[in-house]
Amino acid sequence: MKRQDVAFAAGAIVVLLMGFGAVHAVANPYFFFAGYVIVQYVVLATAWNILGGYAGYINFGPAALYGAGVYTSALLLKAFGAPLVVNIVAAGLVGMVLGLMMGYLTLRVQGVYFAIATIALVIMLETVVHNIEYLGGARGLALIAPEPPAWAVGRTQFVFLVLLAIAVMSVALARWIERSWIGRGLRALRASEEAAECAGVATLRLKLAACAVSGALLAVAGAPYIYYASYIDPGSAFSLTLGLNTIAMPLIGGTRSWAGPVIGALLLASVQQAATVTISSELNVLMVGLALIVFIAAAPDGLIGLAERLRRKMHA
Numbered sequence: 001m002k003r004q005d006v007a008f009a010a011g012a013i014v015v016l017l018m019g020f021g022a023v024h025a026v027a028n029p030y031f032f033f034a035g036y037v038i039v040q041y042v043v044l045a046t047a048w049n050i051l052g053g054y055a056g057y058i059n060f061g062p063a064a065l066y067g068a069g070v071y072t073s074a075l076l077l078k079a080f081g082a083p084l085v086v087n088i089v090a091a092g093l094v095g096m097v098l099g100l101m102m103g104y105l106t107l108r109v110q111g112v113y114f115a116i117a118t119i120a121l122v123i124m125l126e127t128v129v130h131n132i133e134y135l136g137g138a139r140g141l142a143l144i145a146p147e148p149p150a151w152a153v154g155r156t157q158f159v160f161l162v163l164l165a166i167a168v169m170s171v172a173l174a175r176w177i178e179r180s181w182i183g184r185g186l187r188a189l190r191a192s193e194e195a196a197e198c199a200g201v202a203t204l205r206l207k208l209a210a211c212a213v214s215g216a217l218l219a220v221a222g223a224p225y226i227y228y229a230s231y232i233d234p235g236s237a238f239s240l241t242l243g244l245n246t247i248a249m250p251l252i253g254g255t256r257s258w259a260g261p262v263i264g265a266l267l268l269a270s271v272q273q274a275a276t277v278t279i280s281s282e283l284n285v286l287m288v289g290l291a292l293i294v295f296i297a298a299a300p301d302g303l304i305g306l307a308e309r310l311r312r313k314m315h316a
Helices: 003-025 030-054 062-080 084-106 112-130 155-179 181-191 193-198 203-222 225-229 240-253 259-278 283-298 302-315
Strands: none
Touching: 003 030, 003 155, 030 062, 030 155, 030 181, 030 203, 030 240, 030 259, 062 084, 062 112, 062 203, 062 225, 062 240, 084 112, 084 155, 084 203, 155 181, 155 203, 155 225, 181 193, 181 203, 193 203, 240 259, 240 302, 259 302
């Protein structure tokens, strides 16, 4: 095992231990309400970047897959009282299938046409849920989740820890993809799909794999939400604002590395949570829009790209 891999594994273990320690050391539950959102953003940004960053296919439909995960979990909880781990696995499978379907239907188109098609998926799934009375329809659905394990202290702390573990595994998977032959193939088709095909890269298979993995992780990010909020509705589960945040975070941190989405998520989510408490939650969308304008103009490769440019200038 390489030194970088050992350092990454050690860092992942430290993060999990710190999260577990915080649950028992911090009494204020708001810390974990905010922490849940921040960690969820890490999963969403990492998941989006596998297709949007590595492969270069800009996906405007992450809210569709996230919402599918939310409602899959809610359905299993309401119908069978399924435990959270079962709901997470089921949501991942649903997200993977939807990702593959999206890939088969849309990956033969590129650029703006692909982006429009992914937006259509959000509208379609939200419309379907609106018309399913068993899931609450347009008025939403309220459910009481089962009591968490005693070691988790409380329900909010429990879902925070679960999502923290999902975030660590998602980042580890994205890092492995980036460094593997899959990542090399995705970078090749991002640079030039025609040239990659001429070089023998199985571009369609790679794109479908990226759609499946990205879709699964986006859905998994939504699975614990019903345990966190006890109420869901189509407007919040399939929120285009959430989709905008998901796209903004990798662009802010940098899309060419697994670390970029993590940095962007931690930065944007922390600022949004602070603004929600101190100023107004209505400013969140404005903040995201301004951040996108600034970074697209001043740092198109994100913070990681900006830091690399500054490093090269200092050593020039």
